[in-house]
Amino acid sequence: MSRILIIDDEPSVRRALRRILEKSGHEIEEASDGAAGVVACAASEPDLIITDIIMPKMNGIDAVTAIRQAHPNVRILAISGGGNFEPQSYKPEAITTSAYLAAAERSGADAVMTKPFDRAQLMEKVDALLAPRV
Numbered sequence: 001m002s003r004i005l006i007i008d009d010e011p012s013v014r015r016a017l018r019r020i021l022e023k024s025g026h027e028i029e030e031a032s033d034g035a036a037g038v039v040a041c042a043a044s045e046p047d048l049i050i051t052d053i054i055m056p057k058m059n060g061i062d063a064v065t066a067i068r069q070a071h072p073n074v075r076i077l078a079i080s081g082g083g084n085f086e087p088q089s090y091k092p093e094a095i096t097t098s099a100y101l102a103a104a105e106r107s108g109a110d111a112v113m114t115k116p117f118d119r120a121q122l123m124e125k126v127d128a129l130l131a132p133r134v
Contacts, residue, residue, distance in 0.1 A: 001025040002130050003044060007037030007051040007063060008079075013115075017050060020119050021126070034058030038066045046074060048129055051109075053080035053100040061100075061107050068108030075129040078104035081115035 004026045006017050011032075018028045029044055031037035035058040037051060049067060053060035064076055080100045101112040111125050 001027070002047040003027045003029070004126070005029045005031065005037060005040055005044065005046040005049045007031045007034060007040075007049060007055070007060070009033055009052060009055040013052070017122070020122060024123060024126075026126075034060055034063030034066075037063050038070075041067050041071060041074065045071070048075045048077065048126065050077045050079060050126075053078055053104055061103050064104055064107040064109050076109045076111075077125055077129060078109035078112045079115055079117075080104070080112075 001024070004021055006014050006021075006028060007030075008014050008017070009032055014030045014032075018030065021028055029040055029046065031040045033055045034051070037049070038058070041049060051060045051063055055063075058066075060078055060080070064078060067074060067076065078101060080097055097114055101114065104112055110129055113121065113125055
């Protein structure tokens with residue numbers, strides 16, 4: 001199927017995404033931060049990139065910008081929970097999450113999703129992004 005690069009600093013998120021996407025037949029590569037993701041994109045030329053926004057070293061906004069400049073045709077899905085993952089304080093629609101995802105779209109992401117999301121939501125976005133462009 002398609003080659004997908006997952007860029008996320010949380011190993012558990014990368015593992016979960018990998019499991020879901022591999023079950024759908026996709027080939028997966030992983031990077032643990034934006035800088036590593038930019039390098040991996042240049043080396044493997046994926047069909048789709050799924051990137052977190054809040055990461056150390058290079059955040060997802062800067063990674064999207066760099067990737068979009070170097071690889072204008074790669075599809076990019078930005079994901080974020082706004083950095084507020086403590087169960088007591090998690091608010092999926094927090095202003096920070098919305099602001100991060102809006103910035104990702106302005107930087108060149110083709111689509112955005114708020115964490116957490118389920119398998120069906122993820123696959124709907126992935127399938128739409130990988131569909132042939134008309």
